[in-house]
Amino acid sequence: MMEFAFYLVAGLMLLSAGLVAFRPKPIESALWLILHFFLTSTLYVFIGADFVAVVQLLVYAGAIVVLITFVILLLNLNPQEISGGESIRWTSTVLFLCSLGAVLFCLHISTPSLLEKMPAPGSSFGSIEAFSRTMIQNYSWSFEVAGFLLLLALIGVGLLAYRRPSTRDHSNIENKSEAA
Amino acid sequence: MEDTTILWLFLLGKIVLFFSVVFGAVAPIMIWVERRVAGLVQDRYGPNRVGPFGLLQSLADGIKLILKEPLIPQGVRKPYYLLAPILAVVPAALSFAVIPFGPPTTLGGMFETPQRLQIANLNVGLIFVMTVTSLSVYGVALAGWASNNKFSVMGALRASAQMISYELAAGLAIVSIIMLSGSVDLMRIVESQAGLWHIFPGFLAFLVFLPAIYAETNRTPFDLPEAEAELVVGYHTEYSGIKFGLFFLSEYSIMTTVSAIAVLLFFGGWNLLPGLNWADIGIDIQNSMIGTLIAVSWFAAKVAFFLFLFVWVRWTLPRFRYDQLMGLGWKTLLPIAIFNILIIAGFMVFA
Numbered sequence: 211m212m213e214f215a216f217y218l219v220a221g222l223m224l225l226s227a228g229l230v231a232f233r234p235k236p237i238e239s240a241l242w243l244i245l246h247f248f249l250t251s252t253l254y255v256f257i258g259a260d261f262v263a264v265v266q267l268l269v270y271a272g273a274i275v276v277l278i279t280f281v282i283l284l285l286n287l288n289p290q291e292i293s294g295g296e297s298i299r300w301t302s303t304v305l306f307l308c309s310l311g312a313v314l315f316c317l318h319i320s321t322p323s324l325l326e327k328m329p330a331p332g333s334s335f336g337s338i339e340a341f342s343r344t345m346i347q348n349y350s351w352s353f354e355v356a357g358f359l360l361l362l363a364l365i366g367v368g369l370l371a372y373r374r375p376s377t378r379d380h381s382n383i384e385n386k387s388e389a390a
Numbered sequence: 391m392e393d394t395t396i397l398w399l400f401l402l403g404k405i406v407l408f409f410s411v412v413f414g415a416v417a418p419i420m421i422w423v424e425r426r427v428a429g430l431v432q433d434r435y436g437p438n439r440v441g442p443f444g445l446l447q448s449l450a451d452g453i454k455l456i457l458k459e460p461l462i463p464q465g466v467r468k469p470y471y472l473l474a475p476i477l478a479v480v481p482a483a484l485s486f487a488v489i490p491f492g493p494p495t496t497l498g499g500m501f502e503t504p505q506r507l508q509i510a511n512l513n514v515g516l517i518f519v520m521t522v523t524s525l526s527v528y529g530v531a532l533a534g535w536a537s538n539n540k541f542s543v544m545g546a547l548r549a550s551a552q553m554i555s556y557e558l559a560a561g562l563a564i565v566s567i568i569m570l571s572g573s574v575d576l577m578r579i580v581e582s583q584a585g586l587w588h589i590f591p592g593f594l595a596f597l598v599f600l601p602a603i604y605a606e607t608n609r610t611p612f613d614l615p616e617a618e619a620e621l622v623v624g625y626h627t628e629y630s631g632i633k634f635g636l637f638f639l640s641e642y643s644i645m646t647t648v649s650a651i652a653v654l655l656f657f658g659g660w661n662l663l664p665g666l667n668w669a670d671i672g673i674d675i676q677n678s679m680i681g682t683l684i685a686v687s688w689f690a691a692k693v694a695f696f697l698f699l700f701v702w703v704r705w706t707l708p709r710f711r712y713d714q715l716m717g718l719g720w721k722t723l724l725p726i727a728i729f730n731i732l733i734i735a736g737f738m739v740f741a
Contacts, residue, residue, distance in 0.1 A: 267521045268521040272520075272524030283546060337513055
């Protein structure tokens with residue numbers, strides 16, 4: 211039963227991921243992406259990781275895709291502008307499929323030995339307590355590094371978006387209104 | 391252990407009760423209250439003809455909306471146009487799933503162990519509510535885009551920007567409450583307020599949380615997505631009949647959800663008064679049927695007060711300008727919320 215549910219969800223995930231990539235309208239892709247995130251969090255629920263499942267939805271479906279839709283609405287892209295009407299570039303497609311196949315093959319080979327090394331999940335697996343303890347105690351270094359990287363990105367965005375008060379064209383607007 | 395059939399029936403009963411109360415009673419009554427209070431504030435009557443005090447006005451309006459011709463304007467993007475109201479109402483309904491509306495109870499001895507008055511017992515309850523309310527933006531965004539109308543798109547854009555901005559402030563305010571109660575299970579959060587309500591240590595958090603939930607529900611003074619004076623009515627300009635009704639219903643049911651969350655997080659849920667519990671005045675809310683009913687009604691009364699506050703604020707305060715809205719969210723509420731986390735952390739270490 212559980213196995214059937216897994217294959218059903220995994221199949222739907224592949225389908226929605228394909229639709230994200232191949233639908234002509236960007237907003238339609240965004241909708242399929244939301245469905246994809248829902249299905250991903252279903253997989254997390256299957257393995258009992260409730261917290262990760264909900265955070266997956268909160269962060270990706272609740273914030274990131276909202277930003278994507280925001281940009282799509284703002285740009286109002288036409289379907290033609292995106293597809294471009296060109297034929298598929300065969301070389302890059304073949305290269306991509308080969309590398310994807312290689313990665314999947316490596317995963318297939320290495321998974322059994324990795325599974326042996328994994329500690330058995332405790333009874334509190336997936337709860338917020340267990341999750342936070344693992345993240346703060348066992349992986350605190352990587353957690354801090356990731357946080358620092360995000361902080362750097364934030365400062366970078368601030369620098370890019372910052373305009374000096376003198377260059378903000380107040381004078382220009384006033385001139386225009388006077389001319390009118 | 392209990393008989394599983396009875397437990398399933400109890401669960402079904404909770405679902406039916408909660409949904410029929412919220413969608414069938416709270417939302418229509420709130421719409422009536424809104425119009426009557428608007429009348430009171432503006433020194434006129436408001437709806438007072440249908441039924442006693444006009445109470446059946448919402449029923450009449452609901453029947454009208456359902457019976458109205460399902461009009462689909464030319465030039466809309468049809469599948470998305472039809473999908474949008476559904477996407478607006480589903481998160482509103484989903485968020486009720488984890489809201490506890492009373493103490494764990496044996497219903498006057500019907501059960502051996504106390505049962506939760508909550509539809510689904512998720513151990514991540516509070517985060518689930520935050521997630522689901524943040525998903526409600528898709529209904530608005532899609533409605534605006536699918537309407538193929540510049541005013542609707544403007545409304546949708548404003549809604550997405552506003553919801554992202556204020557979600558952060560609300561989330562950070564909630565973090566301090568999670569720190570105070572040491573859990574994200576809403577039931578446990580209420581239990582942790584048996585002595586001291588979180589409003590006292592978390593007053594700053596409440597000051598951030600309240601404007602943030604007003605902005606998240608797109609209510610005045612933050613109703614820029616549907617600013618009548620600028621955008622016709624924004625994202626639902628092209629909607630009529632029951633499709634408009636669904637947007638309307640989802641607004642009022644999300645209002646109910648966030649009011650309930652405000653009571654659960656800051657005002658002690660069904661606890662009697664700060665420092666005074668039901669047990670102190672001799673009411674057993676766990677084992678006696680009447681005690682449970684009293685506790686549930688007390689919780690409902692607190693939620694009703696917050697719902698009234700929503701209406702009161704709407705007809706008192708004027709609408710913000712867009713840059714003021716963004717400035718308030720990012721430059722005032724967000725820093726206060728972060729500062730508040732430090733204060734709460736200090737409070738917990740030293741007190």
